Amino acid sequence: MTRSLVLxxxxxxxxxxxxxxxxxxxxxxxxxxKEGAGxxxxxxxxxxxxxxxxxxxxxxxxxxxxxxxxxxxxxxxAVSAVADAEQKAKRPLPAEALKAFVKDDKRNPxxxxxxxxxxxxxxxxxxxxxLAELVNDSESDLRRDAIAERLARxxxxxxxxxxxxxxxxxxxxxxxxxxxxxxxxxxxxxxxxNKTTHFNYVTQWLVVGPFDNTAEAGYAxxxxxxxxxxxxxxxPGKLGPVSWKAMQSADEYGTINLNQEIGKVKSAxxxxxxxxxxxxxxPVEVRATSPNALQIFLNxxxxxxxxxxxxxxxxxxHVAKGTLKAGRNTVLLKVCQDDxxxxxxxxxxxxxxxxxxxxxxxxxxxxxxxxxGETELVPLGTLKAAPAPEKK
Amino acid sequence: MTRTFPATVAFLAxxxxxxxxxxxxxxxxxxxxxxxxxxxxxETSGLRWKATLPGRGVxxxxxxxxxxxxxxxxxxxxxRLHVLAxxxxxxxxxxxxxxxxxxxxAAHPDTCMAAPTPVADASGVYALFASGDVAAFDPDGTLxxxxxxxxxxxxxxxQVGMASSPVLAAGKLIVPMDNYxxxxxxxxDGKIGQNLWKTPRSKxxxxxxxxxxxxxxxxSEVLFPGRDLAVYDAETGAKKWAxxxxxxxxxPTVAGDLLLTPGGGVTASKLEAGGVKELWKSPxxxxxxxxxxxxxxxxxxxxxAGVLLCVDAATGKxxxxxxxxxxxxxxxxxxxxxxxxxxxxxxxxxVKLGAEPELIAExxxxxxxxxxxxxxxxxxxxxGDKTLFCVGSK
Numbered sequence: 001m002t003r004s005l006v007l008x009x010x011x012x013x014x015x016x017x018x019x020x021x022x023x024x025x026x027x028x029x030x031x032x033x034k035e036g037a038g039x040x041x042x043x044x045x046x047x048x049x050x051x052x053x054x055x056x057x058x059x060x061x062x063x064x065x066x067x068x069x070x071x072x073x074x075x076x077x078a079v080s081a082v083a084d085a086e087q088k089a090k091r092p093l094p095a096e097a098l099k100a101f102v103k104d105d106k107r108n109p110x111x112x113x114x115x116x117x118x119x120x121x122x123x124x125x126x127x128x129x130x131l132a133e134l135v136n137d138s139e140s141d142l143r144r145d146a147i148a149e150r151l152a153r154x155x156x157x158x159x160x161x162x163x164x165x166x167x168x169x170x171x172x173x174x175x176x177x178x179x180x181x182x183x184x185x186x187x188x189x190x191x192x193x194n195k196t197t198h199f200n201y202v203t204q205w206l207v208v209g210p211f212d213n214t215a216e217a218g219y220a221x222x223x224x225x226x227x228x229x230x231x232x233x234x235x236p237g238k239l240g241p242v243s244w245k246a247m248q249s250a251d252e253y254g255t256i257n258l259n260q261e262i263g264k265v266k267s268a269x270x271x272x273x274x275x276x277x278x279x280x281x282x283p284v285e286v287r288a289t290s291p292n293a294l295q296i297f298l299n300x301x302x303x304x305x306x307x308x309x310x311x312x313x314x315x316x317x318h319v320a321k322g323t324l325k326a327g328r329n330t331v332l333l334k335v336c337q338d339d340x341x342x343x344x345x346x347x348x349x350x351x352x353x354x355x356x357x358x359x360x361x362x363x364x365x366x367x368x369x370x371x372x373g374e375t376e377l378v379p380l381g382t383l384k385a386a387p388a389p390e391k392k
Numbered sequence: 393m394t395r396t397f398p399a400t401v402a403f404l405a406x407x408x409x410x411x412x413x414x415x416x417x418x419x420x421x422x423x424x425x426x427x428x429x430x431x432x433x434x435e436t437s438g439l440r441w442k443a444t445l446p447g448r449g450v451x452x453x454x455x456x457x458x459x460x461x462x463x464x465x466x467x468x469x470x471x472r473l474h475v476l477a478x479x480x481x482x483x484x485x486x487x488x489x490x491x492x493x494x495x496x497x498a499a500h501p502d503t504c505m506a507a508p509t510p511v512a513d514a515s516g517v518y519a520l521f522a523s524g525d526v527a528a529f530d531p532d533g534t535l536x537x538x539x540x541x542x543x544x545x546x547x548x549x550x551q552v553g554m555a556s557s558p559v560l561a562a563g564k565l566i567v568p569m570d571n572y573x574x575x576x577x578x579x580x581d582g583k584i585g586q587n588l589w590k591t592p593r594s595k596x597x598x599x600x601x602x603x604x605x606x607x608x609x610x611x612s613e614v615l616f617p618g619r620d621l622a623v624y625d626a627e628t629g630a631k632k633w634a635x636x637x638x639x640x641x642x643x644p645t646v647a648g649d650l651l652l653t654p655g656g657g658v659t660a661s662k663l664e665a666g667g668v669k670e671l672w673k674s675p676x677x678x679x680x681x682x683x684x685x686x687x688x689x690x691x692x693x694x695x696x697a698g699v700l701l702c703v704d705a706a707t708g709k710x711x712x713x714x715x716x717x718x719x720x721x722x723x724x725x726x727x728x729x730x731x732x733x734x735x736x737x738x739x740x741x742x743v744k745l746g747a748e749p750e751l752i753a754e755x756x757x758x759x760x761x762x763x764x765x766x767x768x769x770x771x772x773x774x775x776g777d778k779t780l781f782c783v784g785s786k
Contacts (some may be wrong), residue, residue, distance in 0.1 A: 036586035311550030
């Protein structure tokens with residue numbers, strides 16, 4: 001059998017019989033399961049995909065739409081193997097198909113990023129022009145690079161053009177470091193930018209604790225605040241009776257430090273409760289930053305659960321998907337601390353924000369208690385108001 | 393059989409005997425039997441080749457036969473994972489495969505997702521990343537299998553960044569996964585990546601790489617420090633015994649029945665049936681993140697600040713100390729009567745060993761690096777943050 005015939009047969013095997021159904025090799029890869037289940041079939045399928053050459057790139061990228069994280073890496077490495085071989089052989093990649101895939105924002109964001117990089121390798125100049133259009137892209141790296149490209153272009157024109165670009169682009173920034181650079185430039189130009197509002201941090205919480213988490217058993221124990229919220233309730237806590245206390249974050253990234261607010265207690269559980277008002281039913285992500293084991297409840301339903309301690313403080317390390325209903329919604333966080341004694345295990349804190357799927361702002365409001373004790377609805381991200389001046 | 397077959401077999405045999413540096417610190421000792429090694433290089437000579445890497449890596453270079461394997465990580469979130477193969481003789485990039493991190497990429501700035509050193513054998517290379525992603529590639533770059541350990545065991549986490557390297561024992565890929573979440577030592581089937589055994593461990597971070605010891609009956613055991621030094625049957629994963637032996641960030645070294653464990657200095661113990669017998673302690677051998685090396689009757693270690701010590705392996709007596717320039721997190725490597733060190737500033741330092749040490753070369757790569765050098769095929773392989781260097785004659 002000649003090599004070309006082998007490739008032809010492989011390509012026939014990869015080509016989808018129906019546009020909606022991935023071809024059998026892709027199905028085998030999409031079927032990989034836990035602990036290596038399906039790996040043998042996936043390995044055979046991977047070889048078929050790669051043997052089929054560049055015509056398999058777009059179907060393989062399309063398969064990302066329904067791939068698990070593990071399956072996506074089988075697909076990703078297949079695409080990289082095909083592209084590697086084509087580039088070594090100095091054969092062109094399917095540039096127009098890749099460009100169309102990048103522009104199709106219904107496709108998986110990670111797959112579109114891969115497509116963009118292959119397109120950029122094929123036609124670098126044209127790819128940069130396409131990139132500059134993607135400042136509001138759903139894929140975080142494309143968005144980031146697009147903003148950087150547009151800023152670089154403006155900087156070559158004039159300082160005024162750069163400032164105009166900074167003002168135009170800052171709403172699209174999602175990464176803290178890029179946003180901080182933009183905010184710093186705007187501050188220097190006398191146009192301060194509110195990062196807390198931009199990121200939609202919940203800054204007003206009711207917090208209760210500590211409850212017991214000895215031997216980390218409290219993580220799985222549903223203490224009364226999980227069953228029903230009662231602002232006036234008193235509960236038996238780890239160190240005695242506990243009740244809800246209002247807390248407002250003064251941190252631009254919305255942090256509530258439980259070691260300060262509740263006390264430095266090890267093997268402990270705290271709950272944080274907030275009310276978020278939505279103008280209409282809205283799909284959202286509750287994105288939390290916390291080094292602690294964490295559960296997130298939206299309107300009483302658990303939407304996130306990670307029983308791991310000492311995760312660091314990477315922004316948005318915990319991402320939970322949910323849908324806000326029109327009107328009043330409740331967000332409850334369960335923040336658990338273990339008993340470890342090393343200095344880097346002492347953090348007991350959280351921050352949370354409510355965003356769209358890109359991490360962008362959604363127009364929501366929260367109940368904020370003012371220094372005078374009144375409650376008002378304010379946009380998410382509103383920081384603690386300055387204390388009322390003392391009357392003499 | 394054609395006439396060329398025996399010659400081919402003989403040639404491959406020479407390659408595999410002489411050259412392999414298959415895993416973290418070679419075979420886990422940091423020592424090599426290679427001879428006639430280079431001492432250094434300059435801008436104009438001594439460099440066989442160099443190759444640009446797509447990202448950073450604290451992981452070491454590994455070799456098998458004519459293949460050189462390297463891992464790297466890149467991207468704004470350090471979530472782009474790379475596995476590359478190069479031709480040892482020419483530096484030609486043979487293949488480059490990419491994966492994405494499926495676990496957390498939070499880590500101390502000194503490290504990155506390409507922290508565990510890969511391990512290679514005739515079947516190809518096994519690459520583990522600090523994000524809990526592990527993959528096996530054939531020598532030609534074919535993906536044999538892939539696992540997302542964080543998808544399988546979602547609580548895996550270590551905010552500092554994991555760094556323990558996988559090892560091969562009893563024909564299995566041994567994966568160390570000590571962290572603040574679900575912790576374990578597991579053996580994966582090299583052909584399809586499924587668990588052969590998985591033994592629970594304490595939920596504590598650990599950056600050490602296990603040591604493998606082959607017993608007189610041909611069986612292998614895996615020595616893994618942590619709260620204690622625990623010893624596992626490589627065939628079954630059963631814990632055979634444990635001993636109170638100091639542990640730290642650096643890795644243990646096994647040389648015959650000598651066990652060196654870093655942690656508050658280095659402790660030397662004799663491995664016995666079912667336990668250890670302490671031989672000596674050397675508080676001065678403060679090796680920090682690097683691991684000690686046993687070579688020709690001596691133990692060598694370098695402090696993070698650059699004090700190189702030579703200790704008698706039998707007695708623990710310090711023979712000499714010697715100051716070298718730089719900060720060190722890479723482990724020293726011993727071969728051909730020399731000790732090679734790679735400083736964080738990116739300098740390869742060669743010291744001639746003997747009754748008195750002698751600095752014989754200090755070569756600058758011009759970029760920072762933290763990975764332990766590899767010795768293979770008459771060359772020294774070092775990696776900076778951006779470049780892979782092969783030091784040797786062309």
